[in-house]
Amino acid sequence: MATKSSFTIVGKAARRVEGIEKVTGQAKFTVDLTIPGMLEGKVARSPYPHALVESIDTTRAEKLPGVVAVLTRADVKDINPYFGHCLRDRPLIALDRVRYVGEPVAAVAAVDALTAQEALSLVEVKYKELPVMATFDDSLTPGAPILHPDIQGEGAYHELKKLQAEIQTNVCHHEHIEEGDVGTGFAESDRIFEDVFEFPMVYHYTMEPHAAIAKVDANGITVWSSCAHPFVVRAELALIFEQPLSKVQVLVPYVGGAYGGKSYTKIEPLVVALARKAGQPVRLEQSVPESMLTNRRHSARVWIKTGVKRDGTLVAREAKVLLDTGAYADNGPRVARRAATRIHGPYRIGNYNIDALAVYTNTCPAGSFRSIGGPQSIWALESHMDIMAEQLGIDPLEFRLKNLLKRGDIVKSGAKPMDADLLSDLKQVAVKLDWKGSAKRRTGSGVGLAVGVTDSEAVPVSTAIVRLLADGSVVLMSGSTEVGQGTRTVLCQIAAEELSVALEKVTMHSTDTNVTPFDRSTGASRSTTVMGTAVRAAAADLRAQLIEIGAEILKAKPEQIVLKDGEIIAGEYRIGYTKALHTYFGMPGGELIGRGYCRPGGGMSPIYPLFWETGLGGADVEVDVETGEIKLNRFVGLADVGKAINPPQCEGQDEGAAMMGIGHTLFESLIYDKGQPLNPNLVDYRVPSFRNLPAVFDTILVENQDGPGPHGAKGMGETGIVSPAPAIGNALARATGVRIRELPLTPERVWRALRDKSSK
Amino acid sequence: MLRRFRLEEPESVKEACELLARHGESARIYAGGTELLLAMKEGLIQYERLINVKKITGLDQVKLENGTIRIGALTPHRKLENDPVLKQKLPAFVRMEHHVANVRVREVGTLGGNLCFAEPHADPGTLLMVLGAKLVAERASSRREIPAERFFVDAYETCLEADELLTDIHVPALPERAGAAYLKFGYLERPSVGVGLFIAWDQDAAIAEARIAVGCAGPKPKRVEEAEGLLKGKSARDAASALAQAGEIAGRAADAIGDLHGSAEYKEHIVGVLLKRAFQQISEQRSSKSSR
Structure with missing residues (x-):
């Protein structure tokens, strides 16, 4: 594949391929589907954070007219009921005990949802309450009860070198990285700073809560799900129900938002087990409150200590990130792993010693969420950077510029060197923010900066098939899930560009694992880079076939052939793809198939990470000192995207990510009291709305065409979420002199800090 | 999710009050439904019967009579925030209405429903108190006027009797000075x-x-x-x-x-x-x- 300098489709503001379908309400989501004979499922959930399940009596529920099946632990004895892609620690339905409020204890399939709901109240469960590990402090207390005494081993997708729950503790994963000698580093430092920051539990509010339909029959298992990772779900279902992959079919219609909350396996095993028992297809459509108790982001406490020279040179760093992973591991081990690198940050520090621990508690399981471990560690790191700069009497911008890694600098041993121009990126944000002019501001208003750089979690394994049909239209088969991020448009653009056909000629359908080739997952900002590479390779394979066929028909040498606008051209001779196909097959039919693989060492570097994802941010705030309310005058985001395949979509992704970050910065926090969730609903849990948009919202896209993906693209869409919290916290500190170390920055928290400051 | 219930649709205030008298606490008045249905869907409250009063005509008007603005209890917030009489005579009330919840709620939610549901975080009651409003409650054979400050008893509780229906809100127009x-x-x-x-x-x-x-x-x-x-x-x-x-x-x-x-x-x-x-x-x- 030659590097291209001029594009016809890539880099253009192509309209969303599924846009009209969505805005006219024709797009089908899982909840819109009806399968013949389908029953409705409802789930009885634990009201206790930690309890033994002494007995379950389903007699009365089963007798209710309209109820077809009631599933309990008694129904999963013939299968391995545990799942978890990292650690198989989670039963699809409660076995001997429950470990969080909301854990499924029984599930009902009935002729309609109302009957199923009524039956739930007839399921009689006797619990014996156990001591509650409400926080990681409880779980880490010596002698604390062990939440998972018997984990069923590694999951299907652990992909981590060392992964094991620490025996007889509640630590589900402990990540440790170190280099140099921190002792010497601190000894050589002129100043040592130490801070502790807290990050709340937050929920990925998606417009579509989790939903799945399952059917179990002689053909095996079929599942329609709002999942983002259909191939992971397939693998886990195959393990649980002891089926070959070929007998597990996962179909993914449009997904109404995911943000990590639909990554990996969630409700699918339960729905399959229920359908298996009912002998009929079953749909489970969760409510938002139910989905709020299905998955969340890890809350965290971050301790960070840095040694610095008087001139601002960073020398040594120690950090410990405690992550509350809730009742089950889910993606917790990976979150810990990423948090460790992300707290290190994109700065030159020769000596570091970092620990990140995912700790079990009796709360909702925490998993992936847009930039795993990123917001937690970068909130701490970038706030800490400003605190140090202030104490050292150095401008925070200059302090960062002094220490930021330059392109090609080593971040940590064995990892890909820095592949972005962070200094010029940061300067651009500062200019947009009028950093220099901000010194003259009045009290109560100020600007703040933050640099977010994350090691992408992207696993470089994807497969794609491109089919040229007899009429010249193209079918792209790719397992990337359209969750609203626009991946279909981007992948179709990449295929169309490579095949020299109009974008309208290319169609990508939703995933059906029986026909769509393998993809690792949709997440970690990997689809454009990794799947994009596979799609481009598949299209290039098809292109090579067209050239060969064209050369034969036009009696030319392959190197004389040019493909343009759906035609094969050799000098003054030309033939359309359709006609070429007809000639080649000798009938008005047939099709050509191009295949593309992306794997480590095959189309993609085996060195981790594939790319460093950037999300720099600047905030301009106005503080109402009487109420403590923070207003955003401006937010500036910057993402180095390598090459924007579709610039408006990149801007949309970056602004969406920043807005989500503004959510956990100012509003969002899932609150628990002794294991009981206090606000699992959208009235008491506040998601930002349009009225909370910054008055001015700028997004800068940096395009150096230097990424590992197609045409130099690299992943984006996640890291935009990490900068708002530290940027706003830093702006608040510069505006008012108060430094708050706990999110969200609610008006009351700000008011209290202001009051405490003035009373000193 | 919403459980099964019976829906009554009276066409007059008298009929509605009779239904209230007959069914007592197992029934509840349903107007805009923006708060009631939400609570019922969440399973927080349940009623055997909902009495839909939206079929009763004439209770969604705003009129100025002898210096008093009479607001029908079934008037939706959206209508109130755009009402020309209110805009002229009670601009503060219009501003308050304009910021009730969100536009979807204002489109169907009614002033009477808002007051009777007595959700502690509602806006109109507080302003009506300082405006000197009186709330008119009717039963099959009688009616009474309740000063706004006496209307609310506790969270989700008003002084309305089981068979009383709030029909009108009377607000004195703002005096000159x-x-x-x-x-x-x-x-x-x-x-x-x-x-x-x-x-x-x-x-x-x-x-x-x-x-x-x-x-x-x-x-x-x-x-x-x-x-x-x-x-x-x-x-x-x-x-x-x-x-x-x-x-x-x-x-x-x-x-x-x-x-x-x-x-x-x-x-x-x-x-x-x-x-x-x-x-x-x-x-x-x-x-x-x-x-x-």
Whole structure:
């Protein structure tokens, strides 16, 4: 594949391929589907954070007219009921005990949802309450009860070198990285700073809560799900129900938002087990409150200590990130792993010693969420950077510029060197923010900066098939899930560009694992880079076939052939793809198939990470000192995207990510009291709305065409979420002199800090 | 999810009251449904029967009669925020209505429903108290007028009898030398604190009448007469300097509850801030009016 300098489709503001379908309400989501004979499922959930399940009596529920099946632990004895892609620690339905409020204890399939709901109240469960590990402090207390005494081993997708729950503790994963000698580093430092920051539990509010339909029959298992990772779900279902992959079919219609909350396996095993028992297809459509108790982001406490020279040179760093992973591991081990690198940050520090621990508690399981471990560690790191700069009497911008890694600098041993121009990126944000002019501001208003750089979690394994049909239209088969991020448009653009056909000629359908080739997952900002590479390779394979066929028909040498606008051209001779196909097959039919693989060492570097994802941010705030309310005058985001395949979509992704970050910065926090969730609903849990948009919202896209993906693209869409919290916290500190170390920055928290400051 | 219930659709107030009398607490009036249905869907409350009063005609009008604005209880918020009579006679009420919940709720939610549901974080009750509103409750054979400050008994509880239907809200038009304001503050979906203020001046620009009410912070909106006393008879300047103390009294009187919306202490503080800002707003409107 030659590097291209001029594009016809890539880099253009192509309209969303599924846009009209969505805005006219024709797009089908899982909840819109009806399968013949389908029953409705409802789930009885634990009201206790930690309890033994002494007995379950389903007699009365089963007798209710309209109820077809009631599933309990008694129904999963013939299968391995545990799942978890990292650690198989989670039963699809409660076995001997429950470990969080909301854990499924029984599930009902009935002729309609109302009957199923009524039956739930007839399921009689006797619990014996156990001591509650409400926080990681409880779980880490010596002698604390062990939440998972018997984990069923590694999951299907652990992909981590060392992964094991620490025996007889509640630590589900402990990540440790170190280099140099921190002792010497601190000894050589002129100043040592130490801070502790807290990050709340937050929920990925998606417009579509989790939903799945399952059917179990002689053909095996079929599942329609709002999942983002259909191939992971397939693998886990195959393990649980002891089926070959070929007998597990996962179909993914449009997904109404995911943000990590639909990554990996969630409700699918339960729905399959229920359908298996009912002998009929079953749909489970969760409510938002139910989905709020299905998955969340890890809350965290971050301790960070840095040694610095008087001139601002960073020398040594120690950090410990405690992550509350809730009742089950889910993606917790990976979150810990990423948090460790992300707290290190994109700065030159020769000596570091970092620990990140995912700790079990009796709360909702925490998993992936847009930039795993990123917001937690970068909130701490970038706030800490400003605190140090202030104490050292150095401008925070200059302090960062002094220490930021330059392109090609080593971040940590064995990892890909820095592949972005962070200094010029940061300067651009500062200019947009009028950093220099901000010194003259009045009290109560100020600007703040933050640099977010994350090691992408992207696993470089994807497969794609491109089919040229007899009429010249193209079918792209790719397992990337359209969750609203626009991946279909981007992948179709990449295929169309490579095949020299109009974008309208290319169609990508939703995933059906029986026909769509393998993809690792949709997440970690990997689809454009990794799947994009596979799609481009598949299209290039098809292109090579067209050239060969064209050369034969036009009696030319392959190197004389040019493909343009759906035609094969050799000098003054030309033939359309359709006609070429007809000639080649000798009938008005047939099709050509191009295949593309992306794997480590095959189309993609085996060195981790594939790319460093950037999300720099600047905030301009106005503080109402009487109420403590923070207003955003401006937010500036910057993402180095390598090459924007579709610039408006990149801007949309970056602004969406920043807005989500503004959510956990100012509003969002899932609150628990002794294991009981206090606000699992959208009235008491506040998601930002349009009225909370910054008055001015700028997004800068940096395009150096230097990424590992197609045409130099690299992943984006996640890291935009990490900068708002530290940027706003830093702006608040510069505006008012108060430094708050706990999110969200609610008006009351700000008011209290202001009051405490003035009373000193 | 919504459980099964029976739907009654009376076509007159009398019929509705008879249904209420017959079914007692197992039935509930259904108007806009924006709060009731939400609570029923969540399974927080359940009724065997809902009495849909939207078939009753004539209860969604706004009329000005002898200096009193009569608002039908079934008038949706959206209509109130756009009503020409209200815009002219009670601009503070229109502003408050414009900020009730969101436009989807305002489109179907009714003023009467809002008052009768008595959700502590609702806005209209607090302002109606300082505007001197009277609520008209009817039963099959009688009717009575209830001053707004006596209407709310507790969170989700009003003084309506089981067979009474709220039909009208009567609000005196704003006198010539008077102003009113309602300000609220919060960061969750619903406000944490709401403050209503009414000020009337005499010919010498002294405050002849001051009414203060606080809502959202506690279980029900409340008039705070003790704080009003601090403003009465004072010039604008003297009143302004008494505001901090009036705010403290109003804050304490709010019966503020510490919850997800904030601590009691913070809510009390916000009452003071809002009272001060409401007074400023009224004063500015007054000076811009007099300068015209």
